[in-house]
């Protein structure tokens with residue numbers, strides 16, 4: 001784990017009296033390696049380490065008698081600062097229904113997250129409607145319907161038409177039924193699929209969601225920044241959800257996505273059941289990334 | 292600069308970044324770079340094209356342990372079990388695989404042994420009808436081991452050539468789910484001793500270093516016979532397979548390059564390495 005690795009580095013250096021700037025640079029290389037092994041994007045890791053080195057020099061750690069601990073504290077605090085920021089609650093519409101649109105790559109956990117979110121909103125006294133705009137994936141509509149049944153939330157879809165029409169019709173239906181929040185599930189898509197990214201833009205333009213959440217798999221590696229950057233550019237999401245964090249992936253994607261998009265991480269998926277949803281805690285994820 | 296016998300450090304740094312960016316991982320990257328330093332001829336060290344070619348052959352060699360992508364086995368029915376963590380593309384890959392075998396004139400039976408996830412059996416049913424193959428399924432919540440058992444039984448009684456068993460996605464960290472997987476495997480073996488003849492582990496190309504842990508833990512639970520690397524039609528390179536292949540010594544059998552039935556290709560190391568550097 002990082003504290004031990006770092007103390008190893010500094011034990012070697014300490015024998016030489018106080019550490020020099022070169023020693024600090026060696027330590028920073030070790031930090032960069034830890035971040036890369038935790039799946040932090042290499043450009044983000046490089047920048048992060050440079051910022052930490054600057055802070056460390058500014059804090060005069062070279063004069064410290066416990067440089068390793070002091071540097072680790074700087075690294076940890078910087079990490080929390082970078083991935084944290086205010087965890088604001090989801091926006092609500094002045095005039096219902098509030099629309100929350102859920103997007104992301106294939107298999108990241110969107111449909112499951114929609115169920116978890118609807119479940120949570122229901123527990124808060126809201127009346128959600130799940131809209132199934134994924135007409136592509138075999139049995140996706142059935143999956144969302146089943147999820148809705150499991151949590152006692154209505155769902156709407158229509159396999160005979162287009163995703164855009166489903167969204168429009170679903171919106172009217174929500175109004176009709178007096179639903180105050182819509183959780184809109186969309187098909188997984190690649191950021192490099194121009195047609196599907198355009199479809200998402202159309203849906204967003206039509207429904208004007210109050211929140212657009214980018215759902216990313218917690219075990220994603222270096223590619224996390226590619227997808228996140230393009231989704232931000234073309235769709236502009238308002239928040240991030242990291243799923244499958246009940247595994248042992250270090251979750252460096254959290255830092256990568258946050259760093260390049262500067263959008264808040266709102267939720268963490270922690271299991272397959274529909275109650276496995278947690279509000280994001282930056283210090284927990286930071287400790288996990290540092291191992 | 293004594294540059295004539297040393298590879299240009301800037302070139303090496305670029306290579307390192309390229310490999311890291313492809314999810315090859317720190318350890319494997321450093322290993323590859325040191326192999327490069329050793330193997331690159333003195334005369335080539337200032338030729339960046341030669342350096343790149345040496346790097347490519349180094350990677351191809353590491354990915355070379357490719358068994359034939361076809362099940363040229365004399366087992367009948369040949370039983371394949373598909374495993375992996377959640378959402379990586381198991382069910383979709385099974386649909387594509389079924390179609391691939393049907394094109395080869397084989398008779399295929401699918402087993403919907405994911406009885407847990409919402410609409411999992413319905414999803415596989417649609418693939419079965421697309422590939423024009425039979426499917427064995429049960430109700431949600433049924434014992435997955437018994438569905439697998441029944442699928443093998445059906446494959447035998449219908450003289451199918453191949454049976455492919457779908458399993459629920461599961462994180463390797465969940466020991467009860469890994470135990471369930473072993474139970475499914477035992478049930479298959481009970482019905483047909485020696486089966487499953489091949490366990491395919493599906494890895495998502497967007498997965499980072501956790502992919503190696505997944506491979507090791509799944510391999511400890513059920514012996515992995517091959518890897519399917521999916522979602523290579525995105526921008527992710529799936530470089531973690533280099534480390535997986537080295538440590539597990541299992542071939543990468545197929546790659547997934549899209550969501551349609553035809554989007555499955557045999558893994559070709561040269562093509563994969565070329566795409567890594569494009």
Ligand SMILES: Nc1nc2c(ncn2[C@@H]2O[C@H](COP(=O)(O)OP(=O)(O)OP(=O)(O)O)[C@@H](O)[C@H]2O)c(=O)[nH]1
Pocket residue numbers: 104105106107108109110111112113134137140186187188189243244245246268269270271272276377378408460462
């Ligand atoms: N362990 C775990 N599994 C999860 C979590 N979230 C989702 N899953 C599982 O991940 C798999 C994929 O989830 P889906 O909800 O179908 O993902 P999706 O993004 O809707 O997939 P597409 O619609 O095909 O793009 C399923 O097996 C889910 O049960 C989580 O937080 N933890």
Ligand SMILES: Nc1nc2c(ncn2[C@@H]2O[C@H](COP(=O)(O)OP(=O)(O)OP(=O)(O)O)[C@@H](O)[C@H]2O)c(=O)[nH]1
Pocket residue numbers: 106107137188190375376377378379380381382383384405408411458459460461521522523524525546547548549550554
């Ligand atoms: N672009 C792309 N998408 C893929 C590929 N393979 C699978 N997918 C998509 O990934 C998503 C998940 O695929 P599934 O087959 O449901 O994955 P799974 O492993 O069976 O998921 P669980 O059973 O929930 O664990 C679906 O939207 C698929 O269409 C691929 O090669 N390329």
Ligand SMILES: [Mg+2]
Pocket residue numbers: 110111112134140186187188
């Ligand atoms: Mg979905």
Ligand SMILES: [Mg+2]
Pocket residue numbers: 381382383405411457458459460
């Ligand atoms: Mg599946």
